[in-house]
Amino acid sequence: MMSKIRDFFNQGGLLLFALGRILAGIPIIIALTVLVFMATQALPGDAAVSYLANTATPERLAAIREQLNLDDPLWVQYFSWASDALRLDFGMTLTGETSVSAILGERIQNTLILMASSGIIAIPLSIVIGTYAAVRRGKIFDNVSSLVTLVLASLPEFVVAIFVVFLLATNIFQIFPAISFVEPGTLAWADPMSLVLPSLTLILAVTPYVSRIMRGSMIEVMESEYIQMARLKGLSERTVILRHALPNAIAPTIQVIALQLAWLAGGVVVVEAVFAYPGIGTVMIDSVKARDLPIVQAITLMIAALYVVLNILADIGTILSTPRLRTKHARKNDTSDVFAAMDGDQ
Amino acid sequence: MEKKMKPKSQFRTLVALTFKQGYARLGGAIVLGILFLAIFGPFFAPYTFDEFVDVPNAPRSDTLMLGADYFGRDVYSRFLSGGRSIIGLSFISTVLGVGLGLLIGLFAASAKKRTDGLIMRANDILLAFPQIVFVLLVVSGFGTSVFLIAVTVGFTHAPRTARIIRAAAAEVMERDFIKAAIAVGEKRQRIIISELLPNVTSPLLVEFGLRMTYSIGLVAAVSFLGLGLQPPAADWGLMINENRGSLTVQPWGVLAPIAAIALFTIGVNFITDSFAKAAIGIDRKGKE
Numbered sequence: 001m002m003s004k005i006r007d008f009f010n011q012g013g014l015l016l017f018a019l020g021r022i023l024a025g026i027p028i029i030i031a032l033t034v035l036v037f038m039a040t041q042a043l044p045g046d047a048a049v050s051y052l053a054n055t056a057t058p059e060r061l062a063a064i065r066e067q068l069n070l071d072d073p074l075w076v077q078y079f080s081w082a083s084d085a086l087r088l089d090f091g092m093t094l095t096g097e098t099s100v101s102a103i104l105g106e107r108i109q110n111t112l113i114l115m116a117s118s119g120i121i122a123i124p125l126s127i128v129i130g131t132y133a134a135v136r137r138g139k140i141f142d143n144v145s146s147l148v149t150l151v152l153a154s155l156p157e158f159v160v161a162i163f164v165v166f167l168l169a170t171n172i173f174q175i176f177p178a179i180s181f182v183e184p185g186t187l188a189w190a191d192p193m194s195l196v197l198p199s200l201t202l203i204l205a206v207t208p209y210v211s212r213i214m215r216g217s218m219i220e221v222m223e224s225e226y227i228q229m230a231r232l233k234g235l236s237e238r239t240v241i242l243r244h245a246l247p248n249a250i251a252p253t254i255q256v257i258a259l260q261l262a263w264l265a266g267g268v269v270v271v272e273a274v275f276a277y278p279g280i281g282t283v284m285i286d287s288v289k290a291r292d293l294p295i296v297q298a299i300t301l302m303i304a305a306l307y308v309v310l311n312i313l314a315d316i317g318t319i320l321s322t323p324r325l326r327t328k329h330a331r332k333n334d335t336s337d338v339f340a341a342m343d344g345d346q
Numbered sequence: 347m348e349k350k351m352k353p354k355s356q357f358r359t360l361v362a363l364t365f366k367q368g369y370a371r372l373g374g375a376i377v378l379g380i381l382f383l384a385i386f387g388p389f390f391a392p393y394t395f396d397e398f399v400d401v402p403n404a405p406r407s408d409t410l411m412l413g414a415d416y417f418g419r420d421v422y423s424r425f426l427s428g429g430r431s432i433i434g435l436s437f438i439s440t441v442l443g444v445g446l447g448l449l450i451g452l453f454a455a456s457a458k459k460r461t462d463g464l465i466m467r468a469n470d471i472l473l474a475f476p477q478i479v480f481v482l483l484v485v486s487g488f489g490t491s492v493f494l495i496a497v498t499v500g501f502t503h504a505p506r507t508a509r510i511i512r513a514a515a516a517e518v519m520e521r522d523f524i525k526a527a528i529a530v531g532e533k534r535q536r537i538i539i540s541e542l543l544p545n546v547t548s549p550l551l552v553e554f555g556l557r558m559t560y561s562i563g564l565v566a567a568v569s570f571l572g573l574g575l576q577p578p579a580a581d582w583g584l585m586i587n588e589n590r591g592s593l594t595v596q597p598w599g600v601l602a603p604i605a606a607i608a609l610f611t612i613g614v615n616f617i618t619d620s621f622a623k624a625a626i627g628i629d630r631k632g633k634e
Binding site: 028031032035036039040150151153154155156157158159162163165166170171262263265266267269270273284285287288289291292293296297299300303304305307308 | 470471473474475476477478479480482483484485486487489559562563564566567570571572573586590593594597600601604607608611612614615616619
């Protein structure tokens with residue numbers, strides 16, 4: 001009986017670790033809601049004043065304050081806001097009669113489509129570039145790709161966006177639209193041409209980071225003893241690289257990929273604004289200009305929560321892809337190594 | 347007992363090794379050129395940044411080197427006047443952010459394990475906000491103010507720098523000479539200033555270079571989004587935003603400022619990258 005229980009926990013080590021990481025994420029999400037909620041308190045005057053702007057009269061202010069529960073103690077306001085937010089109900093916008101969720105609904109999908117279409121191309125591309133550069137270390141491909149990625153990594157994403165527009169949409173070639181014409185009520189799939197330039201911008205922004213980390217990781221693996229061992233066994237270079245080196249080199253890159261995906265959620269804001277792409281980034285910029293705080297809060301919270309979720313997934317992914325850690329976690333739940341491996345934040 | 351190299355002479359070797367690399371020299375030349383342009387540019391401007399000189403979007407001519415902008419102002423004069431704000435603000439936010447991050451990182455690394463853990467967990471929470479998103483959240487709460495933007499951008503750098511510095515400093519804390527200093531009973535403040543700080547200068551400078559390029563990107567992006575400097579100010583980010591609509595008719599209003607921003611960030615990154623390579627090289631030699 002006892003040994004069965006022990007077996008269960010041995011096999012469940014990974015499961016327990018995953019559960020532990022997810023549980024550890026909960027206080028972080030709560031802390032994020034507190035921080036984002038506090039942004040409302042920073043407003044000079046309160047939400048009722050900004051809501052009514054120039055049309056404020058004492059009676060109307062009082063009415064709005066009651067409607068928004070502004071007379072309750074702060075913690076009551078926080079709990080009602082946070083419990084609604086957990087159900088993805090972010091209340092009404094300050095300027096209109098619509099709810100925040102109604103505005104964000106299909107915009108979120110559009111943003112996810114953009115992030116996905118960039119990530120699906122950028123990540124395999126960077127793994128290929130990084131691996132090839134490492135294999136050809138010091139040769140022409142390595143030197144050129146090192147220079148190009150260093151230059152691209154330097155450029156702010158809106159600079160890349162405008163270069164891309166100049167090159168492919170307006171001045172040199174006129175192949176793709178410079179501005180999205182996705183009609184309201186339809187998803188970005190409906191107009192794939194509109195997706196090309198925003199995705200290309202994000203791909204050019206993400207690929208340099210991931211490929212540089214991949215190259216470094218691959219070089220380290222290629223110098224290791226077990227790769228020399230594999231070569232001495234007489235395996236072909238192709239097998240050595242693809243079967244033995246690549247899987248081991250990807251593990252340390254997973255954290256960077258997760259961080260880059262989380263970065264995409266922020267980078268998307270500026271890039272969407274350049275292309276007037278109908279996602280949450282464009283809404284965010286418009287709402288910041290209108291100082292419509294409920295929308296800004298909702299978007300900020302979602303992006304921050306995505307970061308936490310991606311990090312948890314990356315931790316689990318790192319363990320799954322590293323045999324050494326996998327067995328270690330079957331024995332005890334020591335996570336220090338994994339977090340020491342986290343690096344490369346943008 | 348490990349050999350302790352004098353930090354000062356080591357630093358000098360590091361700088362020498364950095365600028366032995368071609369890219370570092372190229373980067374240095376670019377950065378100096380753009381800095382010169384930003385600081386002294388306004389003195390060479392043929393017109394003031396806000397006077398009307400021609401019809402909107404007038405093409406290049408003998409009198410207007412880069413034509414007129416969407417409003418009929420001289421692009422060349424506005425370009426020469428538009429670098430100070432963005433580079434100045436970026437510099438301020440980098441100094442603030444890296445400085446604050448350095449303090450937090452050194453403090454955490456030299457603190458008790460519990461305090462260290464607490465600080466770094468709080469730090470991790472702040473990392474969840476992408477920098478631009480946090481800046482936008484603050485701007486929507488307080489409205490646009492150039493000073494506020496510089497401070498906020500700096501603030502978003504701090505937790506990221508703190509993490510790097512803490513990691514570097516924690517490694518130094520394990521070394522013999524720190525243990526000796528603690529055993530002798532040296533004050534923590536003294537350990538931080540005279541033992542820890544000199545030994546984290548390489549990661550600190552790499553951070554500074556990296557954060558400088560991000561600062562420029564962020565400050566310019568905020569202006570570009572129309573939330574930073576307000577018209578009629580001459581500012582590279584704002585110029586790109588204003589003249590974007592006439593990119594096809596008169597590209598110079600966009601191309602000149604965007605090229606300057608791109609060159610500056612590339613230049614800074616060339617130096618930073620070469621410095622990092624030199625620092626890693628020295629580290630490797632030390633271990634062998």
